Amino acid sequence: MLQGLDERRIQAILSLDAVESEWLPDLERLVLGSSGLTRHSAGEGAIEAIQRMLMFLGYSTSASGAFLVDGDFGRGTNRGIAQFQFENRLTAIDRSSLCYPCQWNNARARIDAIPEARVDVETLEAMLQKALAALDSGEIPLGRLEDALFHLNAVQRGTFLNCRKIQSRYGAAASNAAAHVADETGVEIRPEWILAIIRQETAGVVRPRFEQHVLSRENSRDPETEFSELRYRSMSIGLGQIMGFNFEHVGAASARALLFAPIEEQVLYVARFIAQPGIASSVSTPRPASTDYRKVAKYYNGPGYAKHHYHERLERWFNEFVLLRDRGREVQ
Secondary structure, three states, X not given: OOOOOOOHHHHHHHOHHHOOOOOHHHHHHHHOOOOOEOOOOOOHHHHHHHHHHHHHHOOXXXXXXXXXXXXXXXXXXXXXXXXXXXXXXXXXXXXXXXXXXXXXXXXXXXXXXXXXXOEOXXXXXXXXXXXXHHHHHOOOOOXXXXXXXXXXXXXXXXXOOOHHHHHHHHHHHHHHHHHHHHXXXXXXXXXXXXXXXXXXXXXXXXXXXXXXXXXXXXXXXXXXXXXXXXXXXXXXXXXXXXXXXXXXXXXXXXXXXXXXXOHHHHHHHHHHHHOOOOOHHHHHOOOOOHHHHHHHHHHHXXXXXXXXXXXXXHHHHHHXXXXXXXXXXXXX
């Protein structure tokens, strides 16, 4: 058996409830001499295990850029493996193939510019050693294994959090983040705004999205920067889906840090992102008006916010969190 594969922490990363029966036969076949697992030869259990490992290590698995566990070795999973192999010098695939010319509206169609990758023993060993090193050093997504597994499992199950669960899980962190930002900037953010953004953007489950066209653009602008850092800058990351290239804007050390920061910092990043002069009055008022929701929606979602009804959803979530807050006070 590959070194580390029998480690309970590794098994928890590879499958829901650490059940190895789904992926072990394929991985044993690989170790015993198969030339590699490809898009056409791997079983669903092994693919899901590889997708979970890729996500844990910070790679997207869907052609759309999503972090997804679906048992399909599609072009997105192929890209994730190719990126991992490139960053770890395990492939002949070059940087230009991974940063193929594209725009937002054709990146997915052109993804076959990336050659097909193969999961061989060397690649799997490298993934396991990277994961073990991360576990031992504590440099893991969301800072803690239990948090990383919570979000990884939620993505695979397709289960997300309603307002009540978000309040329970992140409410205290939102209040602390609001107080922290008030000390830093003087902007008095209502914690309900932070929670409303989390509800709208991720439903409380960290599930980054990689944007291929952003990577291709950033690489053409800055070809000397380390590829992995550009890859993180090309993702929307964390509870608030903040684009990685905004890392300095929210006080993170790097784009990678947006994903590997503990939950408390994840919430703080959302607070810092909305503590801006242009919307400070909107996020500070205890009774936002329609114009406030529109202003924040435009800032966070862009000029097309109205067609997504983004402002209406923010209003709905904000009011729900106010109700939960008031009910909590009544109970106390």
